[in-house]
Amino acid sequence: MDRNELLSILKQSDDQRIKIAVVDIDGVLRGKILRKDKFLNVLESSSGFCDVIFGWDVVDVAYDNAKVTGWHTGYPDTNYTIDINTFRKIPWDENIPFFLGDFSQTNHPACPRSLLKKVINKAKKMDLTPIFSEEFEWFNFDETPDSLHDKGGVNPKPLTPGMFGYSVLRSSQKSDYFNDLFTLLEEYRIPLEGLHTETGPGVYEAAIQYTDILEAADRAVLFKAAVKEIASKHGVMASFMAKWNAELPGCSGHIHQSLWKNGQNLFADNKDEYKMSPIFKSYIAGQLDALPEILPMFAPTINSFKRLVEGAWAPTTLTWGLDNRTTALRVLASGGGSTRLETRVPGSDVNPYLAMAAALAAGLYGIENNLKLSIKPTIGNGYEDKSNGTLPPDLKSATDKMKSSSLAKSLFGDDFVDHFCRTREWEHRQFAASVTDWEIKRYFEII
Structure with missing residues (x-):
């Protein structure tokens, strides 16, 4: 489907909802529903997505060791673009149109889809x-x-x-x-x-x-x-x-x-x-x-x-x-x-x-x-x-x-490796700081 054909389908649709998503460092979809006219504007250029999605972990706890974003940057919006080739309709959810986006145009070092596109190139x-x-x-x-x-x-x-x-x-x-x-x-x-x-x-x-x-x-x-x-x-x-x-x-x-x-x-x-x-x-x-x-x-x-x-x-x-x-x-x-x-x-x-x-x-x-x-x-x-x-x-x-x-x-690249390794270090620290059921069963009474 070319761009003009896609635009025609969307404009003729009575549905005002478009669901979009980007993917964080853990592979989790982070997205929202946009009103159709807003989405069409995004499609023509780009739009901002809060880059906290690259500044927190899989359960939304903010990293304390990230450099690419954090409290020190104020968690700004970062421009993302929609890939029209990802167009789908969600058959179990009223056939809402769906698209994936990424941050490749801004070369964001934490965007997984952008990294893959670099390797593909x-x-x-x-x-x-x-x-x-x-x-x-x-x-x-x-x-x-x-x-x-x-x-x-x-x-x-x-x-x-x-x-x-x-x-x-x-x-x-x-x-x-x-x-x-x-x-x-x-x-x-x-x-x-x-x-x-x-x-x-x-x-x-x-x-x-x-x-x-x-x-x-x-x-x-x-x-x-x-x-x-x-x-x-x-x-x-x-x-x-x-x-x-x-x-x-x-x-x-x-x-x-x-x-x-x-x-x-x-x-x-x-x-x-x-x-x-x-x-x-x-x-x-x-x-x-x-x-x-x-x-x-x-x-x-x-x-x-x-x-x-x-x-x-x-x-x-x-x-x-x-x-x-x-x-x-x-x-x-x-x-x-x-x-x-x-x-x-x-x-x-x-x-x-x-x-x-x-x-x-x-x-x-x-x-x-x-x-x-x-x-x-x-x-x-x-x-x-x-x-x-x-x-x-x-x-x-x-x-x-x-x-x-x-x-x-x-x-x-240095920036991706630095950010990704910081997120994995964070993941290890979260586990190391927790008290597990195994520890309680093993030590609670006998030690």
């Missing part, structure tokens, strides 16, 4: 077209915000009991919700390749159809928000925490990726023993090289690291393998158009813009520097293959490593 200069998709696992609960609040925010009741991976039975027992997810997401321009139950009580998995990387990231961000909204219509709470229960598997946000040129998948090479092209091998080498230094972009929360443990379907080592689900990087190499890399480090709690920016930037770094994939593919248990090293074990150590990384700064 680098790929374009290399004459490469990144094709990406993300898949998510998430748990569903028989709760409402009020019922969970009444429980003190703990012990949510799963939507269904038991371990029922790929279960036709469980999905049919909640078919109204399950079918609405597939159908309404399609209408919302988030087509799914597949939707099924995963192993665990009330857990689903969805694979979003692949497309160019910016649209893939938009779909991934909107998928998480949309699922929560659709779930609410059914009296369900959907959670994208990486690990909500220590006894159950965590939730992944695996990223699938390939590079194309002139309609050809540049990762495929039928003549190679692994059916992998040299550019594909350099791309993997770049990710393996960068992973320890940019890990917070894949694992952004304290909880992220509860998922990254041995034997829990999430990687802990710097490994790659051919169709191996125990390695950090899983290569799917048919030699044809479906040849791709699956980066298995991200959990479902990621900000898709940052995770995709990290994956692509690291891969391009490998290609630019003609890095050689010197390590062999891991065969068997990737948790036991520590020959190339392991991932940092927690958010603090991962953030410390990224903060001092010249590679991270070269990939994403």
Whole structure:
């Protein structure tokens, strides 16, 4: 749809509401409804959005260590622009028109979508077209915000009991919700390749159809928000925490990726023993090289690291393998158009813009520097293959490593790395200052 066609549709509509949103550093949609005439003015130029959205955390507590905005700047408005290519109508909410915006025209160092666009521009200069998709696992609960609040925010009741991976039975027992997810997401321009139950009580998995990387990231961000909204219509709470229960598997946000040129998948090479092209091998080498230094972009929360443990379907080592689900990087190499890399480090709690920016930037770094994939593919248990090293074990150590990384700064710029690492340091401090149920149970009586 071109600009004139879009304007015609909006002007002819009787609906005076337009919903717009931007995305904060944690991947949370921050938005509002605008009157149509106000929106049309914004579309023609730009408008201001209070930059507190980059000055507070996921629960709206203001950072005390931020530089880009804060009490010291007065939290001013910062200009954002609307991307007309993100136009959708929200089918579960009276078909209200919806658009995403970003801060790329003002080059705001804290805007995740703007950062991804910068990395995409680098790929374009290399004459490469990144094709990406993300898949998510998430748990569903028989709760409402009020019922969970009444429980003190703990012990949510799963939507269904038991371990029922790929279960036709469980999905049919909640078919109204399950079918609405597939159908309404399609209408919302988030087509799914597949939707099924995963192993665990009330857990689903969805694979979003692949497309160019910016649209893939938009779909991934909107998928998480949309699922929560659709779930609410059914009296369900959907959670994208990486690990909500220590006894159950965590939730992944695996990223699938390939590079194309002139309609050809540049990762495929039928003549190679692994059916992998040299550019594909350099791309993997770049990710393996960068992973320890940019890990917070894949694992952004304290909880992220509860998922990254041995034997829990999430990687802990710097490994790659051919169709191996125990390695950090899983290569799917048919030699044809479906040849791709699956980066298995991200959990479902990621900000898709940052995770995709990290994956692509690291891969391009490998290609630019003609890095050689010197390590062999891991065969068997990737948790036991520590020959190339392991991932940092927690958010603090991962953030410390990224903060001092010249590679991270070269990939994403000093200002982004500084701001992002400050937000992760804040996140660690909030956790370190809290008293948990574990501590009370362990120490209250006996110590």
